[in-house]
Amino acid sequence: MQELADEIAAHNYQYYTLDQPTISDADYDKLYDELVALERSTGVVLPDSPTLRVGGELLKGFDPHKHLAKLWSLDKAQDAEDLLAWNQRALKAISDYNAKNPEAKPLPAPRYAIELKFDGLTLNLTYTNGRLVQAATRGNGTVGEGILPQVKTIKSVPLTIPFKNGTIEVQGEGIMNLSVLEKYNATAAEQLKNARNAAAGALRNLNPQVTAERKLDAYFYNIGYTDGGVTFENHEEMMRFLRDNRFKVNPYVMYCDSIEDVQKELEAIAERRHTFDYLIDGAVVKLTDMRTREALGYTDKFPRWAVAYKFEAEETTTVLEAVSWEVGRTGKITPVARVEAVELAGVTVQNCTLNNMGDIERKNLKHALGTLVKIRRSNDVIPEILGKADDEEGREIIAPTECPACGTPLEQRGAHLFCNNKLGCRPQLIGRITHFASRDAMDIETFSIMTAEQLYDDCGVRDPADLYDLTYDDLIKLDRFGDKKATKLLESFEKSKSRDLSAFLYALGIPNTGKATTRTLADHFGSLDAVMNATAEELTALQDIGGIVADSIVSFFADPVIRDSIARMRARGVRAEAEQREPAVPADSVFTGKTVVLTGTLSQMTRDEAAKKLEACGAKVTGSVSKKTAFVIAGENAGSKLTKARELGITVIDDENELLRLLGEK
Structure with missing residues (x-):
């Protein structure tokens, strides 16, 4: 049985990964049928048996899976200017590293790898001692959903690999080929709208048999984690490792020695994108040298050594059929355009973004109902209406005066309409x-x-x-x-009930605040009561919190309804406690009692992390430079705050190693 499983796996690799079949379909079926018969007669199914790919029983739900290494998002370059700006930052970081580390081997001049950016569902596969033991979605980058039974149905995914020295995580993209989608829809009772949703829906379907029916494929492009069994000097070595271990790597990987060559290649890909048998929404540019990647590191969200180049959004025309007005959780009324269904970049578009009545008027859409309009998928994701396609006069779009959900008279606040019935809508x-x-x-x-x-x-x-x-x-x-x-x-x-203060503040939905702001509030104030009682002056002193956000926070917590809701939750055991702070450093720090401003991007820590360390030293970290400021910590791309600091003669620390020394960490 093991010999049969190994032989079938080898034929699968030749057929599904290399596209070079070595036996006929009839001979393959004989091998497969023989293995099925043996499994039935013995009652034994080997853990890496190819018969497991057909999909098993209906699952009860997805279990969360914590990735061994974080799956990062990619910063985006919308055009050539953004790409060149990313490259300049990388060049500067390489130059700075070499200047500050004269004793180390210099980082080499950048070399670039270009890969296609597939439009499917990110996969993170875990192999231990050569065996596939887990497969998960990306999730939030730290925790995803375990989808091993679904991924096992993808025949280009190896169940075992030759590398057996420990554990590795391999990242790739689950896709549905366009030709497979067309063939599926030819006989399907319920047709699939597009290849992206077909792949994502199949991999997140609780019935693995549905996944198997979709005949998905996958391409792999990164090793995110190893426990020491393998290392790579550059991207080419990593790609070779993937191929040697029977992972399907897309045949398109281009290497360039200059950013000018990268630009030319990206233009060529954009012209060819519709010739591929799968959806792509751009390309990924990476620095190839692994030491350089390690030296450049990461921001809060992105690796500094890679960028996603997004192709220009595609445009088409269709009929604007209607506009509905939808009510959001803040009471904001948003117009949504319903258009005649049209295919755009591989997706069927029926709804489009319209921000507000001012946006409708600016785009000359006030009298456009029933007429042709131009639409595009913004960054290949959100469809938006650009304007009318001709001069034809249509029916008028009329803004509501009452909430479409509860009938409450609407209030105009700035550019938007709001329903103020927050307790009954x-x-x-x-x-x-x-x-x-x-x-x-x-x-x-x-x-x-x-x-x-x-x-x-x-x-x-x-x-x-x-x-x-x-x-x-x-x-x-x-x-x-x-x-x-x-x-x-x-x-x-x-x-x-045990979620931390930052998550709780975000959950409350304070207007004009997001995750970064609530994290800042939690880290600075340290308790829910302190946040609730903070003044506007205290809030504007914090990094990246301006007057509008500060007023939103103060007004939110002044609302007796909100205070009552929070009191009820606390009475039921919701703790909303801040994360434990790092132990304080000695009180004789140079920063003790001093006002400090952070500006620019730091390479060895985030600004939030730096602010925490400074506050632990007794510093007051603020968001604006004034005569009271004692130090300005300046990272890459520091702007007006650095200029003002120099004008006022304030001490500037622009060497991160020096900052770490002053913090007592070096």
């Missing part, structure tokens, strides 16, 4: 509850907008605090709720 309440439960907020597993709607309609949930009053008896009576689902949701509510 259904979509606002459902939106706030859904946001509260989302992954980056309270991370309540199994929760969705459909759950929020059920709880609103059948359990009287009107506020996030109401979630913690729900009982098993409340949930078990709901449609599609059985014992397991009700119990798991209650466990998720309980688990969410």
Whole structure:
């Protein structure tokens, strides 16, 4: 049986990965049928048997999987100017590293690798001692969803590999080829809209047999983690390792010695993009040298040594059929254009973005209902209307005066219309509850907008605090709720009570604040009460918090409804405590009692991390330079704050190693 499994795996590799079949389909079927017969007669199925690729039983749900190494997003270059700016930053970082480390071997002049940016679903595969033991989605980059049974159905994914020295994580993209999609739709009862959604939907389907029916493929392009069994000097070595271990690597990988050659190649790819049998939405440019990658490091979100070059958005024309007005969780009323369905960059477009009435008027769409309009997919993601395609006069788009959901008179605030009925407007309440439960907020597993709607309609949930009053008896009576689902949701509510202060503040949905701002608030104030009682002056002293954001925060926590909701949640056990701070360094630090401003991008830590370290030294970190400022810490691309510091004669620290020495870390 093992010999048969190995022989079939070798033929699969030749056929699905190399596209060089070595036996006929009939001979392959004989081998496969022989293995199936042996498995039936013995009752034994080997863990790497190719028969496991057909998909097993329906799964109950996806389990979270923590990646061994973070899966990073990529910074984006929208045009040649952005690409050159990225390259200049990389060149400067290389030059600075070589200047500051004269004793080390100099980093080489940059060499670039160009790869296609596939439009599917990111996969992270874990192999231990040569065997595939886990497969997961990207998730938030740190935790994804385990989808091993689904990934095993992809025949170009090896179940075992020759490399058996420890554990590695291999990253790639699950895709559906366009020719496969066309063939599938020719006989399918329910047609698939596009290849991207077909691949993502199949890999996140709880029935692996559905995944198998889609006949997905995958390309691999990175080793994200190893436990020491293998190292690489450059990108070429990594690609060779992947190929040697039977991973399917796209035949297109181009290497260039200059950014000018990179630009030419990107233009060539853009012209050829529609000849590929799969969707791409750009290309990825990477520095090839691994020491350089390590030296340049990462920002909070992106590697500094790579960038995604996005192709220009495609445009087409279609008929603007209607405009509906949707209510968001903040009460903002947003127009959504419904257009006659049209294919654009491999996706069927039916809805398009319209920001507000001012946007409609600027684009000359006020009298455009029923006429041809030009649309494009902005960065190949969000469809937007550019304007009318001709001078034909259509029906008028009329802005509502009352909330389309609850009938409350609308208020014009700036460019947008708002419904102020925040306690009685259904979509606002459902939106706030859904946001509260989302992954980056309270991370309540199994929760969705459909759950929020059920709880609103059948359990009287009107506020996030109401979630913690729900009982098993409340949930078990709901449609599609059985014992397991009700119990798991209650466990998720309980688990969410230990989420940290930053996540809790984000979950509250404070207007004009996002994850970065709530992290800043949590790190600086250290407690929920301190944040709730902060003044506008205290808030504007913080990094990247201006007057508008400060006023939003103060107004939000002054609302008695919000305070009552928070009090109820705390009474139910929601802790919302700040993460433990690092131990304070000796009080005689040069920064003790001094006002410090951070500007630019640091290479060895994030600005938030630097601010934490400075505050632990007794410094006051602020967002603006004044005569009271004692030090300005200047990273790469420092701007007006650095200029002002020099004008005022303020001490500037622009050497990160010197900063670390002053912090007591070197």
